[in-house]
Amino acid sequence: MLTYKIRHNRDFSHELLLAKKVADFALETGSRSSKDVKHIGLKSMIANQILRKYSHDKKLKAVRNVVLTIPRQGIQVDKDIQQIKIACLKLELEYQFPNNFSKINQIEINKDFAFVSVSIEEQPERVVDGYIGVDRNTTGHVAVVGNPSTGKVLKLGKQAEHIHKKYKNIRRALQKKGKYGLVKRIKHRESNIVRDLNHKISRKIVDTADKNNVGIKLEDIKKIRKNVKSRRGFRYSLNSWSYYQLEQMIKYKAKLLGIPVAYVEPAYTSQNCSMCGHLGNRSGKSFKCPGCGHVDHADSNASFNIALRQIKDGRLCVDRDAYKGSTDTPQTAMMGTTLTVEPHVL
Numbered sequence: 130m131l132t133y134k135i136r137h138n139r140d141f142s143h144e145l146l147l148a149k150k151v152a153d154f155a156l157e158t159g160s161r162s163s164k165d166v167k168h169i170g171l172k173s174m175i176a177n178q179i180l181r182k183y184s185h186d187k188k189l190k191a192v193r194n195v196v197l198t199i200p201r202q203g204i205q206v207d208k209d210i211q212q213i214k215i216a217c218l219k220l221e222l223e224y225q226f227p228n229n230f231s232k233i234n235q236i237e238i239n240k241d242f243a244f245v246s247v248s249i250e251e252q253p254e255r256v257v258d259g260y261i262g263v264d265r266n267t268t269g270h271v272a273v274v275g276n277p278s279t280g281k282v283l284k285l286g287k288q289a290e291h292i293h294k295k296y297k298n299i300r301r302a303l304q305k306k307g308k309y310g311l312v313k314r315i316k317h318r319e320s321n322i323v324r325d326l327n328h329k330i331s332r333k334i335v336d337t338a339d340k341n342n343v344g345i346k347l348e349d350i351k352k353i354r355k356n357v358k359s360r361r362g363f364r365y366s367l368n369s370w371s372y373y374q375l376e377q378m379i380k381y382k383a384k385l386l387g388i389p390v391a392y393v394e395p396a397y398t399s400q401n402c403s404m405c406g407h408l409g410n411r412s413g414k415s416f417k418c419p420g421c422g423h424v425d426h427a428d429s430n431a432s433f434n435i436a437l438r439q440i441k442d443g444r445l446c447v448d449r450d451a452y453k454g455s456t457d458t459p460q461t462a463m464m465g466t467t468l469t470v471e472p473h474v475l
């Protein structure tokens with residue numbers, strides 16, 4: 130199951146108000162019959178969903194954030210023109226997310242967005258011609274991606290460090306002034322920006338793998354934390370939720386295309402020469418090999434090493450739960466509930 134978010138550009142404030150009334154009614158009376166709320170005037174298909182949700186919730190004291198829930202039978206989809214129709218709201222939605230879903234389960238609509246929940250068809254894992262390596266323990270990028278078969282390197286997410294520093298300073302200043310509510314909001318804003326960035330970076334990595342028909346190798350993150358000293362400059366990424374989030378995004382986007390994702394041991398990925406395997410000299414961003422004379426950017430060298438390294442225990446990543454990783458907030462990211470992919474960053 131995946132949930133995609135689409136901006137609907139319609140004013141549903143009237144319908145949302147009616148939905149709130151139906152929910153209040155359901156909570157108060159426990160009624161589950163749409164006949165009882167006919168006088169309110171909400172479309173019965175939506176009213177039914179709301180009654181079902183609120184009538185038996187004994188723990189709920191008050192109704193908040195009611196959404197318009199449209200069940201599967203109220204939704205039509207045309208995959209050729211990538212359009213969804215919701216007849217009872219006379220709403221047509223263009224979507225940009227991939228067509229590889231088997232069905233739309235339901236759509237929830239709030240003030241600004243439609244949340245489209247779909248079931249995904251399982252893609253068989255493809256046979257690949259080698260791997261690209263993703264280095265996430267870099268000197269200033271979120272990820273550096275090396276493809277040994279083409280010699281090409283992608284450096285992605287340079288702005289993340291700047292974003293982190295900027296928001297850290299803002300938070301500090303606000304904390305000093307005792308404005309804790311604002312601190313929380315700023316934190317939320319930062320996590321949204323980082324999530325968007327992670328979406329773009331993971332998209333780029335998976336697209337690169339797709340185009341070259343290669344798999345993706347990552348360093349085993351737990352091992353990095355334990356054994357490998359973080360490189361200077363960008364320590365923040367190593368222990369943060371954003372690091373984990375990026376990994377989840379790479380995994381589910383790859384899985385949708387049948388691209389294998391594998392883990393390798395992180396030891397010495399930055400010290401060894403990717404050309405001859407010799408222990409080299411690193412200083413800052415440069416790498417020099419005394420064995421073969423190879424000179425490279427340290428992060429590029431590391432990403433090639435990751436790409437060429439043996440897969441750990443022959444264990445490929447066949448994480449069936451990859452879809453469930455949430456990208457919503459740092460907290461729920463670890464819990465794994467629903468995944469929101471914003472079409473504009475895909």
Ligand SMILES: [Zn+2]
Binds near residue numbers: 405419423
């Ligand atoms: Zn060498």
